[in-house]
Amino acid sequence: MADANNGSPWESTVLNVSKTVRQDQTVLILRPARRTEVYCPYSAMLQKHGMQLIEQAGTDSSGLAIDAGCRVGLLMLNHADDVAHLESCELLLNRGGMSWIGMIAPELVADVRVRECISAYLFNFLILPAHPDHTMLMLRHAWGMAFVRDSCSAPVHERSAKDADFMVVGKSEVMQCLFAQIRKVARTEASVLIIGASGTGKELAAMSVHRQSPRKHAPFIAVNCGSIAPQLLQSELFGYEKGAFTGAQQRKIGRIEAARGGTLFLDEIGDMPLDMQINLLRFLQEKRIVRVGGTEAVAVDVRVIAATHVDLAEAVAQGRFREDLYYRINVICISTPRLTEREADIDDLAQHYFTKFSTMHKHTVRGFSRAALTAMRNHTWPGNVRELINRIQRATVMAEGRFIQPEDLGFMNVPSNNKLLSLEDARATTDRVMIHRALSQARNQMSHAASLLGVSRMTLYRLIEKYNIRGHSISTPSAPYLDSFK
Numbered sequence: 001m002a003d004a005n006n007g008s009p010w011e012s013t014v015l016n017v018s019k020t021v022r023q024d025q026t027v028l029i030l031r032p033a034r035r036t037e038v039y040c041p042y043s044a045m046l047q048k049h050g051m052q053l054i055e056q057a058g059t060d061s062s063g064l065a066i067d068a069g070c071r072v073g074l075l076m077l078n079h080a081d082d083v084a085h086l087e088s089c090e091l092l093l094n095r096g097g098m099s100w101i102g103m104i105a106p107e108l109v110a111d112v113r114v115r116e117c118i119s120a121y122l123f124n125f126l127i128l129p130a131h132p133d134h135t136m137l138m139l140r141h142a143w144g145m146a147f148v149r150d151s152c153s154a155p156v157h158e159r160s161a162k163d164a165d166f167m168v169v170g171k172s173e174v175m176q177c178l179f180a181q182i183r184k185v186a187r188t189e190a191s192v193l194i195i196g197a198s199g200t201g202k203e204l205a206a207m208s209v210h211r212q213s214p215r216k217h218a219p220f221i222a223v224n225c226g227s228i229a230p231q232l233l234q235s236e237l238f239g240y241e242k243g244a245f246t247g248a249q250q251r252k253i254g255r256i257e258a259a260r261g262g263t264l265f266l267d268e269i270g271d272m273p274l275d276m277q278i279n280l281l282r283f284l285q286e287k288r289i290v291r292v293g294g295t296e297a298v299a300v301d302v303r304v305i306a307a308t309h310v311d312l313a314e315a316v317a318q319g320r321f322r323e324d325l326y327y328r329i330n331v332i333c334i335s336t337p338r339l340t341e342r343e344a345d346i347d348d349l350a351q352h353y354f355t356k357f358s359t360m361h362k363h364t365v366r367g368f369s370r371a372a373l374t375a376m377r378n379h380t381w382p383g384n385v386r387e388l389i390n391r392i393q394r395a396t397v398m399a400e401g402r403f404i405q406p407e408d409l410g411f412m413n414v415p416s417n418n419k420l421l422s423l424e425d426a427r428a429t430t431d432r433v434m435i436h437r438a439l440s441q442a443r444n445q446m447s448h449a450a451s452l453l454g455v456s457r458m459t460l461y462r463l464i465e466k467y468n469i470r471g472h473s474i475s476t477p478s479a480p481y482l483d484s485f486k
Helices: 009-015 041-050 061-068 080-084 086-093 112-121 132-151 154-164 171-185 202-211 231-240 274-286 312-317 322-331 343-361 368-380 384-398 423-441 446-453 457-465 479-486
Strands: 028-031 052-057 072-077 099-104 121-128 193-195 220-224 264-269 287-292 297-299 301-309 332-335
Touching: 052 112, 072 086, 072 132, 072 193, 080 086, 080 121, 086 099, 086 112, 099 112, 099 132, 112 121, 121 132, 171 202, 171 332, 202 220, 202 264, 202 301, 231 274, 264 297, 297 446, 312 322, 343 368, 343 384, 423 446, 423 457, 446 457
Parallel strands: 028 052, 028 072, 072 099, 099 121, 193 301, 193 332, 220 264, 264 301
Antiparallel strands: 287 297
């Protein structure tokens, strides 16, 4: 073998492989036996070479890491009790999309159970002690194979359907402005706050930022802060150590740690309890977490995108949201428009989701009738795009004719084309539609809505009373800070 000064180009490439390894690659380290000592003697070396590590004892919470996008794992078999617990790992080792590399003590290779595991589940294996450069080279190869397998495993139509779930549809002016903002934001590492009414696609906007960013190959973890019980939110976000509380039989990684190298999306952050806001602020400042019941600070590289449908500035003024956290997450602000502000997109959105659901349900419906399209254009959409998706999915399943009719969409009071309306009925229908639109565009500010309609405020009040216009459109006004997106 050539000496160090006159080594071959091949030897030089192997020894310097760490210079080309992906810096955002995540590796799941698994030891079958549940012991308390250090999980992997190679952790420091892997971190030095830019690897993001998720270290687990046992299998219960490792599935979360795989679901979050981890595609390479190290199976550590150092002791006989690791082999004894191999059977408990079979379901995890058999999960699709993962490339597992065994790190095996030499005295264990002769064990039949170890050989069967190597044959059935492992991409490759190394005998301990393993050379660091050989380990890095094998991990790089395993990650590449997992990436290729991911891209080829699903049929083309299934991949297209999956992409369609994350597609933001729109050609209106406000949506083109939103797309431009997302493109700019995606190139940065700044924290982002997405504001908008419920059902306007805030999570899709956040995912679009992630998918256009340098972190796109790392996990995107979404957490709804309003749907998790306050007493559980701490352990869900930060994880916990074994014995931290009754029932904590082993360490569990939290959502923040699962998003390592990628993006953490905190939906409805305005509903987060005040005590949790303090902990989140500390993490955003230090980029470190401490698991519940633990003492060690764990560094986590993650980008945070938050979203809310409430006015956080108002919440700060009322003492329901910390001012320092508000400014920490609101470095860049993006607003998702209501559906009534993007009427030009209704037909395209309807066709997009009709195509998706008709393929899913294998229905014979061909499309929308003219009456159905007219009904959708005239509807006020208090539930925004989420309501439109719901109505179209139901119509795709329930429609009996070749074309979807207004009643299939749940618009029971839409007049039929074969029934001649009186002028009074036609005017009443038009008045209702125009009043709803004006109220929505004016964010329920009566003076502004009256100005848009060209009538006095008292006349508008009288028309609202006459046509019995009630409910969401005037009872839950939108936050005024959304006006800045117009």
